[in-house]
Amino acid sequence: MAQASSILGFVDGVLRGRLHGWALDRDNPGRRLSVAVTGSTRFPVVVVADRYRADLQQHGYGDGHYGFSAPIGHVPTEAIAVHVISERPSVSLPCVKGTRRFPNAHSVEFGSQTLRIDDVTQRGHVSGWAWNRERPTHRCVLQLILDGLVQQTRRATLYRKELVTKGCDGYHGFHFAVPAGSGGRLILRDVTVGRQFRIYRHGIRCA
Numbered sequence: 001m002a003q004a005s006s007i008l009g010f011v012d013g014v015l016r017g018r019l020h021g022w023a024l025d026r027d028n029p030g031r032r033l034s035v036a037v038t039g040s041t042r043f044p045v046v047v048v049a050d051r052y053r054a055d056l057q058q059h060g061y062g063d064g065h066y067g068f069s070a071p072i073g074h075v076p077t078e079a080i081a082v083h084v085i086s087e088r089p090s091v092s093l094p095c096v097k098g099t100r101r102f103p104n105a106h107s108v109e110f111g112s113q114t115l116r117i118d119d120v121t122q123r124g125h126v127s128g129w130a131w132n133r134e135r136p137t138h139r140c141v142l143q144l145i146l147d148g149l150v151q152q153t154r155r156a157t158l159y160r161k162e163l164v165t166k167g168c169d170g171y172h173g174f175h176f177a178v179p180a181g182s183g184g185r186l187i188l189r190d191v192t193v194g195r196q197f198r199i200y201r202h203g204i205r206c207a
Helices: 054-058 161-166
Strands: 007-015 018-025 033-039 042-049 065-071 081-084 091-093 106-110 113-117 125-132 141-146 149-155 171-177 186-190 195-200 203-206
Touching (some): 018 033, 018 081
Antiparallel strands (some): 033 042, 033 081, 081 091, 141 149, 141 186
């Protein structure tokens, strides 16, 4: 995710010579951000993140017009850097290096379903994916609960490149913003199956 507190963004991946992703300013959702994509041996390609993304609108991100698509040709993905240049200083988005790796990621399985949290030590947001291998087209409905109060309810529909290799379309990711300064009891509830999971700094478990 983007590093500035009000900027959210993600690089989905490369398809047919173009780099796809999204970026938005959650403090000003009507604003369209400029994104620069650079390779090791070429000038930056600058695009505006204003393409419609139904998955973002379904997650409550404004009108959904925050996607971008930049031509990169045959530039190796490991040489690509992506920055939101509307900000000063610019905000870096994750580089594309195949499957993203999260050293503090944790997963839990229950039946045919898997819930993964990308980084349990991150307190600015909770992101990850939820997927049922027996129902690969099903989108889980999740709730973020803080100290017993439901903060947000969303369907897991954000794109996750690594899930495509598991035999699904990849649209099973989620992202919840966590209120600033919160240090209370954090729970993620899978409304679909009625299970709750407590998020700790060292992992997750059934609540």
